Amino acid sequence: MNIRTTLLATAAAVLLAGCGAATPAAEPAPAASASASAEAAPAQPLTITDPWVKAAEDGMTAAFGTLVNHTDSPITVVGATSPLSSKIELHEVVESGDKTVMQQKQGGFVVPARGSHELAPGGDHIMLMDVQEEVKPGAEIPFTLIVEGGPDLEFTAVGKDFAGAEEDYHADMEH
Structure with a gap:
């Protein structure tokens, strides 16, 4: 011992x-x-974490992630582009009567100073319409977010399977 x-x-x-x-x-x-x-430290005033796109055969799909503002002033995202769709809108989900519907978000997405803004199913999101190409799980989809006063944010979102967030789209509710 x-x-x-x-x-x-x-x-x-x-x-x-x-x-x-x-x-x-x-x-x-x-x-x-x-x-x-x-x-x-990020070189960009605005970044996005965990960007992804709902897998879809064609028609409509949406992109999600969390926008992060690294500045001392609010940043407003006013639009988006992607080679996946010629028609992209910034959307919100709202209650309309007894239904949940999505519509264009007036004024875009405002990301607070030194804060974040979540883009999520059932909430604010980037809506891709007239998608002509299948989005498969694992696909890498390039995006550019148009930022009021710039610079714009370029990123790649990954295709993911997701069931849910099947809200109705009401174009007549656009402002």
Whole structure:
């Protein structure tokens, strides 16, 4: 038992010495991590996280994600383009009587200063109409969001299977 205790103590001392030896070498790391943080800061005032498009054979589909504003002022997205569709609208989902319907969002999507704006099924989203090409799961779809006052945001959204958010579209409700 005495030998075992000695071996455990020796092993612990070696591990601690190894940790202690790594500490002086790691001291310059704060300067390196500060520059890594600066490099990680987004160059764009507006970014999007987890962008995706609902898989669809043709007709209509929608794109989602979370818009993130890295500035001290609100940013307004006023439109979108994609080679997938010649007709794209910014939509919201609202209650109309006893139904949930989607319609064009007046004024676009406003992303608050240093905040975010979620684009999600059943809520605000980018609506692609007259889609002539199938969107398969895993497909990579390029988009450009048109930002009031620019710069515009280019990103790629990934096709995903999704069932749900089958709201009616009411073009007559457009403002």
